[in-house]
Amino acid sequence: MIEVFAYKQDVIKKTDLDNLNRTYSWIRVINPTEETIKKLASYTRIPVEEFLESLEEDERPRLTLKRYIELIYRSPLIEKGEVSTLPVYIYLFQDKIITIEKSEISILSKISSLMEKNKAKFLFKKGFAYFIFYILDKINDDFLTNIDRIAANIDVYEEVTKRELTRKDIEKIYEQSVTLSFFNQALIANIEVLNSLRKGYFKQFTPKDKQLFEELYFDALQILDTEKVQREAITNLFNLQSIIVSSRLNEFMKKLASIALIIAIPTMISGIYGMNFVNIPLKNHPLGFYITSFIIFVITCLMFLYFRKSKWV
Numbered sequence: 627m628i629e630v631f632a633y634k635q636d637v638i639k640k641t642d643l644d645n646l647n648r649t650y651s652w653i654r655v656i657n658p659t660e661e662t663i664k665k666l667a668s669y670t671r672i673p674v675e676e677f678l679e680s681l682e683e684d685e686r687p688r689l690t691l692k693r694y695i696e697l698i699y700r701s702p703l704i705e706k707g708e709v710s711t712l713p714v715y716i717y718l719f720q721d722k723i724i725t726i727e728k729s730e731i732s733i734l735s736k737i738s739s740l741m742e743k744n745k746a747k748f749l750f751k752k753g754f755a756y757f758i759f760y761i762l763d764k765i766n767d768d769f770l771t772n773i774d775r776i777a778a779n780i781d782v783y784e785e786v787t788k789r790e791l792t793r794k795d796i797e798k799i800y801e802q803s804v805t806l807s808f809f810n811q812a813l814i815a816n817i818e819v820l821n822s823l824r825k826g827y828f829k830q831f832t833p834k835d836k837q838l839f840e841e842l843y844f845d846a847l848q849i850l851d852t853e854k855v856q857r858e859a860i861t862n863l864f865n866l867q868s869i870i871v872s873s874r875l876n877e878f879m880k881k882l883a884s885i886a887l888i889i890a891i892p893t894m895i896s897g898i899y900g901m902n903f904v905n906i907p908l909k910n911h912p913l914g915f916y917i918t919s920f921i922i923f924v925i926t927c928l929m930f931l932y933f934r935k936s937k938w939v
Contacts, residue, residue: 755835
């Protein structure tokens with residue numbers, strides 16, 4: 627699908643490639659087919675092979691300067707409740723900006739919705755450098771929002787660490803840990819792109835534009851630090867759960883050992899009296915059974931009190 631927004635005389639109009647004149651415009655391509663790529667290549671005079679080479683691979687974020695600027699930046703993607711990252715392709719020409727998404731990115735959808743209502747004129751008025759800054763800034767905000775959501779979930783789990791987490795809880799925490807790992811890789815690569823934007827020479831960007839990208843660079847560094855803190859929190863949570871499980875297992879083994887020892891003495895005494903010996907103490911005594919039972923009872927009680935005092939039972 628291709629969406630085309632043209633800006634002229636302080637008005638944003640939605641049009642198509644065939645009717646697009648040489649004016650400031652944003653061309654948004656979503657989940658492109660081979661036919662769409664050919665049409666876009668014909669319009670931009672970019673070889674089809676270049677488009678296909680980029681789109682067929684899971685590209686790492688990078689910045690390339692040709693007769694146009696090619697910028698690849700990874701964005702969070704939520705599909706069916708699962709969070710991952712997806713590259714957003716941005717091509718900057720003198721009078722147009724092209725974005726390509728393999729799957730629909732919510733940030734760009736919001737911008738598209740604003741343009742349909744003629745409410746995003748500032749993106750064209752402030753120049754394409756600001757347009758790119760705005761997109762990347764919103765993507766960074768999306769990273770931070772998802773990290774904060776994960777942090778809130780971790781806080782909930784930390785509050786209930788007195789109980790053992792269920793298997794479902796552990797699976798959810800593990801999924802969030804994997805998500806943060808994806809974010810970590812994406813953020814590190816995005817930071818390299820932002821570093822190139824703030825330090826490189828691009829005739830399309832003014833010193834003021836580079837200041838904007840420098841702000842983005844430091845914002846991304848802070849987001850990366852936040853992500854690392856949350857991954858460490860998840861690691862600590864898993865370690866704490868391991869300690870809790872080990873401690874409870876030790877307590878159970880101590881109780882089991884105590885019960886076994888308490889039962890062992892009466893069992894041994896009764897076993898001795900079950901042997902076929904002629905001379906056994908109290909064998910012929912009229913109260914032998916009661917005396918032996920009393921001794922077994924006393925020994926059992928003493929052992930129980932000892933283990934109780936030692937907090938084994």
